[in-house]
Amino acid sequence: MTATIIDGKAFAANVREKVASHVARLKEENGITPGLAVVLVGEDPASQVYVRNKGKQTVECGMQSFEHKLPADTPEADLLALVAQLNADPAVHGILVQLPLPDHMNADAVINAIDPAKDVDGFHISNVGLLGTGQKSMVPCTPLGCLMMLRDVHGSLSGMNAVVIGRSNIVGKPMAQLLLGESCTVTIAHSRTKDLADVVRRADIVVAAVGRPQMVPGDWIKPGATVIDVGINRIDAPEKGEGKTRLVGDCDYDSCAEVAGAITPVPGGVGPMTIACLLANTVTAACRANGLAEPEGLTA
Numbered sequence: 001m002t003a004t005i006i007d008g009k010a011f012a013a014n015v016r017e018k019v020a021s022h023v024a025r026l027k028e029e030n031g032i033t034p035g036l037a038v039v040l041v042g043e044d045p046a047s048q049v050y051v052r053n054k055g056k057q058t059v060e061c062g063m064q065s066f067e068h069k070l071p072a073d074t075p076e077a078d079l080l081a082l083v084a085q086l087n088a089d090p091a092v093h094g095i096l097v098q099l100p101l102p103d104h105m106n107a108d109a110v111i112n113a114i115d116p117a118k119d120v121d122g123f124h125i126s127n128v129g130l131l132g133t134g135q136k137s138m139v140p141c142t143p144l145g146c147l148m149m150l151r152d153v154h155g156s157l158s159g160m161n162a163v164v165i166g167r168s169n170i171v172g173k174p175m176a177q178l179l180l181g182e183s184c185t186v187t188i189a190h191s192r193t194k195d196l197a198d199v200v201r202r203a204d205i206v207v208a209a210v211g212r213p214q215m216v217p218g219d220w221i222k223p224g225a226t227v228i229d230v231g232i233n234r235i236d237a238p239e240k241g242e243g244k245t246r247l248v249g250d251c252d253y254d255s256c257a258e259v260a261g262a263i264t265p266v267p268g269g270v271g272p273m274t275i276a277c278l279l280a281n282t283v284t285a286a287c288r289a290n291g292l293a294e295p296e297g298l299t300a
Contacts, residue, residue: 003227003260006149012272015148015298016061019279022295023062026286034286035064036094036120036279037086041079041105042072047098054096054275061279066092076105080113087115093289094120094282117289120281122174131177138281139300143175145273146207146228147182147300153226153262157182163200165189165216165250166209171230175207178300196220208250218255227256227263230270 026032036058040051051067058065068082079097086092095118101107111119116126122140130137150157162184166172172188179186189199191210200206200220206227208216213233221227231250240246249266257263264270280298287294 003257003263004153005257006153006228006262006264006269008145008149008264008269008272011149011152012145012276015145015273015276015280016057018295018298019276019283020061022283022287022298026283026292027062030290030292032286032290033062033064033091034093034282035066035089035091036096036282037066037068037089037092039068039070039079039082039086039095039097041070041074041098042102044100047100051098054278057275057279058282063279063282064091072102074102076110079105079110083110083113087113087118092118093286094118094278096121096278118285120278120285122281123169128169128174131174134181138285139178140170140174141274141277141281142171142230142270143178144277144281144300145270146175146230147178148277148297149228149264149270149273150205150226151182157184157205160184160204161187161202162205162207163187163189163203164207164209165196165200166207166211166230168209171207171209175209179205179207181300206251210250212250213248214250214252216251216256218252218257218259221256221259223259224261225259227251227260228270229253229256229264229266232266232271 038051038054055065055067086095095114111123112125116124119138122138127137162179164172164176167188167190176186176188197220201222209230213235229249229251233248234245237244237246247267283295284299
């Protein structure tokens with residue numbers, strides 16, 4: 001068996017097209033332009049690239065992009081004041097404070113200062129609670145992207161056995177909640193799970209989000225299972241030359257692809273969906289703020 005490759009780049013492009021279509025309709029029918037504010041504190045190179053890409057794609061979809069770049073030594077009180085200002089700004093429908101924050105800042109306090117209705121990252125404790133109790137919430141972008149791709153592969157997920165490897169607040173836990181919401185039977189596994197290989201082998205759906213390069217080999221995968229690899233790990237690639245590296249997932253792609261029914265590659269799988277779902281969440285937030293119907297196909 002050779003797995004069907006789930007093309008995250010193409011899927012994300014399709015999501016952005018849907019977002020752009022909804023934005024155009026909001027402008028034409030309601031005079032509303034969704035706005036996303038991104039706050040970057042410090043000069044972390046990876047964060048700078050990420051923020052730049054977010055801003056570019058926001059504008060390409062017809063939305064307003066508000067970027068706030070603060071020095072690394074900015075007092076936490078100043079950042080909280082900016083968040084309060086954005087909370088009160090009716091032109092801003094989504095707020096994202098780029099993580100990680102400098103050591104002198106309390107990330108939880110900053111995230112929980114964001115208006116939950118504008119928390120397009122889905123990290124606010126209120127959104128976590130709403131998701132966990134099956135209520136309408138803002139859903140973290142990466143798990144939302146994984147869910148969209150799983151729905152595309154399977155249609156209904158009802159009754160399927162799903163294993164999520166990883167228990168982070170950003171991916172593992174919300175992913176499990178989303179799968180429960182789809183009526184899957186869900187197991188959250190992690191590095192201390194006993195007989196992890198046997199647990200994974202029972203799964204119709206495997207979501208690997210543990211942050212360990214190529215941890216999951218093909219002989220852990222049930223024949224025909226769908227593998228969603230969230231991992232983005234950089235490893236040495238001597239075949240490319242001295243000092244060169246390459247990106248790999250949490251799964252050993254080659255061996256897993258021989259067994260799985262469908263699989264996401266790394267790179268080019270889950271990664272592109274994260275920003276696409278951030279844009280989708282911003283449109284959803286704009287619709288909810290104005291009492292309008294939520295965009296079909298872009299929410300959990």
